[in-house]
Amino acid sequence: MIDKKVEILSKYVPAAAAPLIAKWIDFYKVDFKISRSRNSKFGDYMPPQRGYGHKISVNYNLNVYAFLVTTVHEFAHLVTWNDLKHLAKPHGVEWKNNFKKMMQPFFELNIFPNDIKFTVVNYLENPAASSCSDINLYKALRSYDEKPAGALNVEQVLENQFFTMKNGRTFKKLEKIRKRYRCIEVKSGLIYLFSPIAEVYLTEN
Known part of the structure; x- marks a missing residue:
């Protein structure tokens, strides 16, 4: 057994x-x-x-x-x-x-x-x-995961760049606050805090 x-x-x-x-x-x-x-x-x-x-x-x-x-x-x-x-x-x-x-x-x-x-x-x-x-x-x-092509962490995204989550929601990265990053959702205009290691994909404006 x-x-x-x-x-x-x-x-x-x-x-x-x-x-x-x-x-x-x-x-x-x-x-x-x-x-x-x-x-x-x-x-x-x-x-x-x-x-x-x-x-x-x-x-x-x-x-x-x-x-x-x-x-x-x-x-x-x-x-x-x-x-x-x-x-x-x-x-x-x-x-x-x-x-x-x-x-x-x-x-x-x-x-x-x-x-x-x-x-x-x-x-x-x-x-x-x-x-x-x-x-x-x-x-x-x-770091030992098999990452999808094009995936990167929020901390790798430059300030004011746009990124998309797996669910299709698009954000613009803003400044860092303590351990997280302020990001604004393009569609709603709402602010969210992202972990620096959240997995996202770069996108065009």
């Missing part, structure tokens, strides 16, 4: 990491699901409730390194819940320590390219609630 899990997981994480993830799934009796894509998060964890056990889901369309980091992130939630139940803060000291501890075997196996390893190590100094919310880690992980 575990061999089948390893076979499936090897399609989503580096092959050398799959056996350990498969062991965790069995050991912790997790309902582990490969989920549809969600824009707001890479994965999530739900503790046992109403007669059901632990549940973890991870987006199917992540590259192998993003999938692995997200999976370890969610398993750290599981271990923290097992230790402290509802007493621990969701991303408190206990979770951070468990995340660091559970990442260590993958460093020892040399799973990650040097650029991702360096960024993950820095991230682990003070992990955020989500790898999506740490710009440096998000960039490092997404």
